[in-house]
Amino acid sequence: xxxxxxxxxxxxxxxxxxxxxxxxxxxxxxxxxxxxxxxxxxxxxxxxxxxxxxxxxxxxxxxxxxxxxxxxxxxxxxxxxxxxxxxxxxxxxxxxxxxxxxxxxxxxxx
Amino acid sequence: xxxxxxxxxxxxxxxxxxxxxxxxxxxxxxxxxxxxxxxxxxxxxxxxxxxxxxxxxxxxxxxxxxxxxxxxxxxxxxxxxxxxxxxxxxxxxxxxxxxxxxxxxxxx
Numbered sequence: 001x002x003x004x005x006x007x008x009x010x011x012x013x014x015x016x017x018x019x020x021x022x023x024x025x026x027x028x029x030x031x032x033x034x035x036x037x038x039x040x041x042x043x044x045x046x047x048x049x050x051x052x053x054x055x056x057x058x059x060x061x062x063x064x065x066x067x068x069x070x071x072x073x074x075x076x077x078x079x080x081x082x083x084x085x086x087x088x089x090x091x092x093x094x095x096x097x098x099x100x101x102x103x104x105x106x107x108x109x110x
Numbered sequence: 111x112x113x114x115x116x117x118x119x120x121x122x123x124x125x126x127x128x129x130x131x132x133x134x135x136x137x138x139x140x141x142x143x144x145x146x147x148x149x150x151x152x153x154x155x156x157x158x159x160x161x162x163x164x165x166x167x168x169x170x171x172x173x174x175x176x177x178x179x180x181x182x183x184x185x186x187x188x189x190x191x192x193x194x195x196x197x198x199x200x201x202x203x204x205x206x207x208x209x210x211x212x213x214x215x216x217x218x
Contacts, residue, residue: 004153031204040119042196042208043154050204058205090154092206097142097161099206101154 003027006091006102014110019078021105023091031094032074034058034066036087037104043090049074081109112137114199116209123187124217131182131212133171133197141199143173143180144206148194157182157195167191187216 004025013019023032030051035043035058045058047066055066063085067075078085086109091102113136123129135141145157158166160173160180171182180197197209 033206035208040210042116042210043206044208045205048205092154094204096204097200098144098156098159103153 004091004093004100004102006089006105008105009103010106012108012110013081015082017081017109019081019107021076021089021091021107023074023076023102025072025074025091025093025100025102027093027095027100028071029093029095029100030071032068033092033094033099034064034074034076035090035092036060036085037090038087046076046089078107078109081107083109085109112141112199112201112207114197114207114209116195116197116212118212119210120213120215122215122217125189126186129184129187129191129214129216131195131197131214133180133182133209135178135180135197135199137178137199137201139202141201143171144198144200145169145171145180145182146196146198146208148196148211150193154196187214189216189218192216 007022033048034046049068065077089105092099115134143160146154147157148154169184196211198206
């Protein structure tokens with residue numbers, strides 16, 4: 001499903017570096033989300049946005065920030081990456097109900 | 111607060127055998143329940159949602175409000191059903207809360 005794309009797909013970085021993960025969607029949805037996936041923990045919500053002027057923290061927002069540049073774009077930043085932020089990150093969009101996911105970004109922080 | 115519990119992290123069944131993935135939830139209002147599936151190296155995709163009451167790929171799930179459960183069932187498992195399955199709940203705020211996931215392996 002190329003309607004939701006994420007860049008980069010893989011990234012290895014060092015502790016203390018600033019990292020930006022980008023998400024774009026062509027589904028025309030207002031709602032966008034960022035999750036991280038960790039083994040045994042499922043997906044946890046980091047931030048979500050219901051329109052361009054609306055940004056909300058999820059359950060694990062510490063150490064992360066986001067920017068909603070346009071309806072179609074929602075970026076996640078790690079201002080100073082740390083090793084326990086090593087995870088698989090997913091972006092998602094939704095209209096009413098079902099969420100559509102991007103392919104994921106595998107981030108490794110050394 | 112909303113919470114989703116999937117008690118089984120791993121589930122192994124033989125091809126042709128029935129498979130049931132358990133999901134229990136807690137939510138004070140009227141939730142919408144979903145099952146998402148993630149095949150190896152692929153993105154999450156919706157398998158089914160309780161309001162549609164559809165059967166997708168032979169899977170069904172019934173919302174039991176009395177037991178606060180939304181178990182996923184398939185009478186005859188196939189090898190292509192091997193995947194990670196997530197139960198998720200959406201409340202009135204349209205946020206999804208996911209369970210920890212169940213990895214299903216279907217053996218030949």
